[in-house]
Amino acid sequence: MRSTAGRSWAWPTPASTASPTSAATSKLNLGPLIYLYGGLRAFLEWRGVEFTVTVDGRTSTFTGWFAAVGNLGQYGGGLRICPRAQGDDGRLDVVSLGRASILGVATTFLRSYRGTHLRHRSIRLDYGASVQISANRPLNVYADGERATELPATVSILPAALRILAPADSPALSGGPGTPRHPGASLD
Structure with missing residues (x-):
């Protein structure tokens, strides 16, 4: 898979779990809260998943809740899982949540709407051009709320492959307001 501008590659969900935007759940008419509903459904089925995430050759294996890859900071009805991601920097942001209590997972999810979840002690952040997750x-x-594939998956970015039409001060672009970058963060 290749990342394109505006596409966020969401965290994996159990293969038996329907997309939060599938026909079965869309009848609920929950608007942006459908992602909360989908997250809660997946949460109830989640048990000790061990992820292996490789970012530009750096590998980390951990037991946890999710690994998300994005090149823009917002998706899924306002979720800001990768809040520092910028559409024109040529890098993918990788955010993962390792071992955490049920309260920690819920807190992380709720804080992700404001993009403040990166401070959670079990969150790891990395940046790169190629990401493999198994x-x-x-x-x-899932990508943009639609089932894209199953793990293992590779997501890569093609820098400057698309033109993005946006205001110069857009927070989705480098140098936009409210989008500070912190290079050097890693999974290790």
Whole structure:
């Protein structure tokens, strides 16, 4: 898979879990809260998933809740899982949540709407051009709310492959307001 401008590759969900935007759940008419509903459904089925995430050759294996890849800071009805991602920097942001209590997972999810979850002690952040993710069990991968594939998956970015039409001060672009970068963060 290749990342394109505006596409966020969401965290994997159990292969048996329907997309939060599938026909079965869209009848609920929850608007942006459908992602909360989908997250809660997946949460109830989640048990000890071991992820292996490789970013530009750096590999980390951990037991946890999710690994998300994005090149823009917002998706899924306002979720800001990768809040520092910028559409024109030529890098993918990788955010993962390792071991955490149920309260820690819920707090992380709620804080992700404001992009303040990166301070959680179990969150890891990395940046790169190529990301491979695998797990010890079958998991689906969603992109923009749609099922894209199953793990293992590779996401890569083609810098400057698309033109982005946006105001110069857009927070989605480098140098936009409210989007500070912190290079050097890693999974290790």
